Amino acid sequence: MIGSSAAQAQLLAERAGLSARLAALAGLVEIGSARRSTDGFGDDLLAEANDLLTRAGERLMLSADHTVVALAGGTGSGKSSLFNRLAGADFSAVGVTRPVTSEVHACVWGVSGSGPLLQWLGVPRRYRYARSSALDSGEQSMSGLVLLDMPDHDSVMGHSTDLVDRLVGLSDLMIWVLDPQKYADAAVHRRFLVPLAGHSEVVAVVLNQADVLTAAQIEDCVLDLRRLLDSENLHDVQILVTSATTGAGIEELRKLLINAVSARRASAARISADVDKIVVQFAPYGELADEGADLRVPARASGSLAAKFAGAAGVEAIGDSLRSARELRATDYIGWPITWLAERLRTRDPVRKIRLGRLWQELREISTGPTGAQQAEIDLALTQLADEVAPPLPPPWSRTVRAAIRSRADAIPAALGTEISDALPLERSAERWWRVVGVGQGLLLGCALVGLAWFGALLAVGVFHAGSGLPRLFSSVLLLPAAALLVIVALLGGWIMARSCSDAVSSAAETETRLLEDDIRRRMTGVAQDLVVAPADLELSELDRYRGELEVARGHGRLEVETASFPA
């Protein structure tokens, strides 16, 4: 019963390969189920795949020693007659009025272990026939065959069509029984043969009732049938010509069955063909326009996204504003008081004039604070990124990746705001050296005032002799130039100090601003990475996984399938 160990090893390897493919298919279904939609992973496809997985799992668990062969065909094509011929007994009723068979009949060669299988197939107990006794009488080679006589699929008694659909799905090898009158019927071709495209290995076609035709007519008929099958992508399907009435061709049919049974791989081949067929439907969702493309958000795109975030958050404006604030505040310390005085005196401050002193104060106090960004600009940036990343992807993925890119869009402005406020330096009232300079400016101003007073005193006492008895220091006219010099030097010094210090403040502010901007940009990149690129990459990695599973499910390099399970 059991062939050589090598053959068995191959059988085991084949089954292992099939298991891997089925596992991969389960993976595809799992990934697809999370993304079911109308533009991909439709409910029908997923349901079909789930059905197949269930069916395949069940079939593989059941007897591997049995091969289920279904005799299917239209009403009146002679399925039951063939069945009886093969079984060697009149198990299934034949008749002239149509339809005759409305229940499935099964004949088993080699009963042991077939019970659960028949149960699974749903063959009623009273329609199960055993040929175990025949095993002794030369039919040993057919041991393991479960032959099903199916009800017709095209009669008005609609109840049997569901049964046929189910059994066609479950059987390992399908033999379609056609007759010269009905061989081109749409009912069998449209509904059954066309969907079985790619199953050539587990499908055979029998042209029954050959006895009503002449040899030339048979040839013509077979030729036409072959053309029809070719047009349905069933190229290698074997066509047998039989006559249940005369017994012609029955031996060939029996041989075909024996081959299928002894190879014991029809069940795996059937499931494999089913997987092939359904994987083809999954394939478009894993196809990339550019097969070698790296499935990640390109660094350039995420970089430009970060730049747009920075723009939306107004990084440059924040920098400008920080610089302005520094300079302005510094001016209070290091500024040349004379300038300030002159400003105050020269111009009339309108705000002050309209008694808005408090507001004036407030406006001055506005400097830099957390600002966040506008949702609209963020949205545009995300749309642009999605337009760059999504379109090359197959339908459902382009949508899911787009969704992933936007998944946290609402959180982005707030995140940007937090990052900016973290980046901004604490509001330091003043640098220490500003104070020193401020003191210096004060001293210089003091010097100038002192010098002025001295000059005035010298002028009054020394020139106009307004007073007397004063020390020479205040009376000597000769000291006038010195006093003037003191005033001039003090004022000039103050001016120079203000100028040079404000330059220093400017350059310090410049440096600080640059550092700040860099820091903020870095943080923007982080936000873009965390809230946008990471979810998108996650989705893209799912696509990558999908493609991997698809490759396995296709069976590339995993399962070596021989071209024919039974000799032609």
Next chain:
Amino acid sequence: MTERQDLAAAPAPWSGAGGPVPAAPESAAAGPGGQAAGGTADQAVQAGAAESSAPGPGQGLSGTGWPQTGPQWQPALPAAESGTQAATTADRDAQASGEAPRPVWARPASAVGEPQDQGGPSEPDESDEPYARVDARKLEAALLGLRKPVVSVPLLLAAPDVEAARAERLKLLSQIDDYLLPRLRQSGAPILVALVGSTGAGKSTLLNSLVGRQVSATGIRRPTTNSPVLACHPNDMRWFAENVFLPTLPRVRQQGLAMPGRDGLLVLAAAEGMPEGVAVLDTPDIDSVVKAHRDFANQFLDASDLWLFVTTARRYADKAVWEMLKDARNRGAALAIALSRVPTSAAAELAAHFDAMLDANGLRDVRRFIIPETIVTEAQLPAEVATPIKEYLADTARRDDRRVAVLTQTMSGVLDTFRERVPALADHASAQLRISRDLQTAAAAAYSAALAEFDEATKNGSLLHGEVMARWQDFAGTGDLLKALQVRRGRGQAAKGKKQRLPARAAALRAALDASLESLIAAMADRAAEHAVAAWQENTAGAALLGRTPAARSSETGTAEETDFVASALADLGILDASAAAEHPGPAALGRSSAGLAVRAERAVSTWQDHVLHLVRAENVTKRSIARVVSFDESSLALVLAIGVLGYGAAEVSATDDGGEPPQRLLTSLFGAGLLRDIGVRVRQDLHDRVSLLYEEESRRFVELIDRAGTLDETIATELLQAGFTLEDAR
């Protein structure tokens, strides 16, 4: 060619109305269905008597030749119908009991001389029957009146069932054009019998047998008949040669023996063997893999007066067979059925089973023939097998009552179906309008939602974030704001005041404000477009409109022309618009705001800014407010006003000095709360109006997409219903 059959040829004692047709009036009354047959005999006699005074075919429909008979085009013609029923019942009984066939149809003719008035029960009914005479011209006018709206029903949007509706429209048109109108205009034309049935049932063989020579090719390949063959007597040929019968179908006259015609070509075969007044059409099968054949067969069925349905002993339980038969029953077509290839041994059993099935499907009254499995010589059945059918046909053609009965039944059947089909088509027409409205509403809703969001964003201060805020801080915090508001004194200042340039920080702030407004407009437009596309995608018609790129469209029409031979006629009528659409944006393009939006948004924002400036000037805000004491730089003031209005909500405008944000308080201080509220509302309204215009333009892209599909006539549904009523009225 000879088909070797299982069984030897056998004469058909059980075949329908076989054998010669002797006049045997008493047999009908004596049969098991005696009472019914007797009752109808009287009516049949009346009809027969009337016929004797009737003018020849060709004028019958005008009604002038029918002084007192029942309505010709009434849905039911009691005499003829019950006559048929009685005959078939009797015939069936004869078959079941194995009696010799009785020549039922010959009876009334011979009974003309001696009317047997024993059928009292049905007579009062008949006399009560309103004799609404049908004016053929009125009916024709009504049909033409119906045809017009049917042609112009706009089935442009891909509603879920639009394909069915289009097919239904084609079917209606083909029934009107191919059957009803020709039949009305030429009532004298031969009765057209369509041989329909399963592939391999022997339709062609039957036709050859009826004709008496091989006019249609037979063979072992399935399907055999690719091109239909119409056989009739040479004298009748004129009816079909003209472009009256199936005007859209190209035809060729058969020369010599049966030749394999090209697909879709009607072969006309004149044969002396055919009885005059009847033409038989051999149609392609209904159930083979070649779908075009099914459509073809259906078209012929629509055009024929009598269906002769042929199926076989192997096939009679096929679903396809019964679908066809139920269709025939539902449309009330005159029908006869032949069960062919019946093995002699099981003939009785099969006939009984088949009859039971017919009964179960409400086809009890149908005339049924049995053709035994027999030797076919020269592609013909033995003469005795085909004779009953031939006789039946000849009889139908010869006898005016039968003729009228058949014509009436089929035409009334078709017109009856119009009662439901025309309103159904009208429903489709209104559904189209509804879908169009729904789609437009969906697009408009998306954009009005976008506009609402825009308004919200300009109200709740969310605009004052990001760069705008930073620029404002820079502008206000550094005192540039104050400087900008300062009085500018000095020579020439007043003169060139209007030309003043904004300080750098103010310019940056304004640029930032403009940019953020523009991106808000663009983002909202994007979102609206996306939502509109998503809403359309959910609708099958919308999805089809979005998916209809020029390429897809041209291929659509291309395949339509290939597969549908009626389409060419329709193209002439302007139903299938062959003109290709102009450049067509796909869903990807529609899902974004249009390319020109950025430019338009920029223009809108800048004109709005100008408007604000204009308002500041025109309203003399500086004169009317506390700000009069100082003069301001108007550009800066306008900018501050814009920031204030957009950045802070309308509710806060009324805030006092204590509340609100600095710009708001500054503005309140400058302008006063009342004036500010007034200006704020106007400024915001102006922006709203401009953006609303932009969005309207955007949403027009969607409307254009609908318009491009074609114009939807709003009144067509009503017109259809009206025409339907008129037709009912004319009957």
